[in-house]
């Protein structure tokens with residue numbers, strides 16, 4: 001597959017152009033003087049380099065903008081029309097999809113696209129077809145779609161292209177099948193890591209360089225941006241905070257071990273706690289469903305919380321306290337700029353966050369935790385698909 005960057009680099013490595021692309025990646029604009037200073041080079045040289053990048057279509061002159069010195073230099077940034085990137089988050093029964101332009105601006109987002117991925121090659125190709133069908137509705141210039149990012153749950157090695165949850169095949173990584181289906185470079189990533197990247201690049205992270213993103217969904221995962229870099233670990237298996245053996249609750253985890261953090265701090269834990277309260281006949285709007293022996297989903301519980309159901313709220317508070325203990329430990333270990341709480345349970349922010357913050361206050365080292373801001377995800381349910389589209393661009397530009 002011919003590289004999108006061949007156009008810019010003519011087959012040779014060009015450190016200055018690469019640096020300019022990465023400086024502009026977060027959607028920022030620079031004057032020629034800024035770039036000459038940041039790259040420690042002369043104005044005539046940088047003028048030539050920028051002009052070549054403009055000719056190749058990567059940079060755009062964004063016009064004259066106010067500067068602190070009062071002069072109004074021309075500012076340069078990424079050309080939004082240089083390409084589009086598709087991000088896909090694969091859920092249990094549906095897909096979420098985002099399209100971003102070359103500056104990282106999100107142009108389209110759609111969730112709840114019905115699709116269930118199974119472990120066959122046909123199913124993986126079917127995913128590509130479902131995504132392409134949705135993208136056709138946006139009437140984009142298809143030749144400008146540069147790459148595709150796909151977030152999958154579970155362990156993902158983005159370098160080898162293997163998922164250990166979907167299409168587990170010895171011979172062929174799932175990434176290669178996706179690439180043949182899309183006809184574009186594909187980058188796969190773990191869902192929590194994709195969300196962390198979305199929040200870091202376009203959510204509430206701002207200038208924060210070290211960001212821990214907790215994905216509190218049915219399970220509990222974590223994505224880490226450490227000193228500006230998305231951290232995967234040796235094989236891409238990092239961030240399994242849900243299986244931190246922290247609790248003394250004798251609960252068997254999905255992984256088969258006992259007392260994992262996820263058994264007390266996740267959607268699954270909330271579901272269990274609510275079930276226990278209903279069995280004790282605690283007052284709740286869910287009692288009638290429970291007594292009729294009908295299934296209660298996590299969504300039913302989240303709806304009950306939104307309707308101020310006292311019993312459901314108590315359980316959310318308990319989850320918040322347990323999660324707060326873990327966050328206190330993470331803050332002590334990482335000294336992060338920011339911890340972001342995301343995933344489906346972040347919808348219960350009003351009840352989840354006070355006990356979480358209180359546990360952090362009580363249990364972390366004050367000097368360390370005073371350095372850290374704790375926030376609720378800004379991108380919410382779109383974090384994964386947006387993160388995947390931004391990661392598709394980031395990996396394409398930095399490979």
Ligand SMILES: [Zn+2]
Pocket residue numbers: 242243244253254255256257260262
């Ligand atoms: Zn576990």
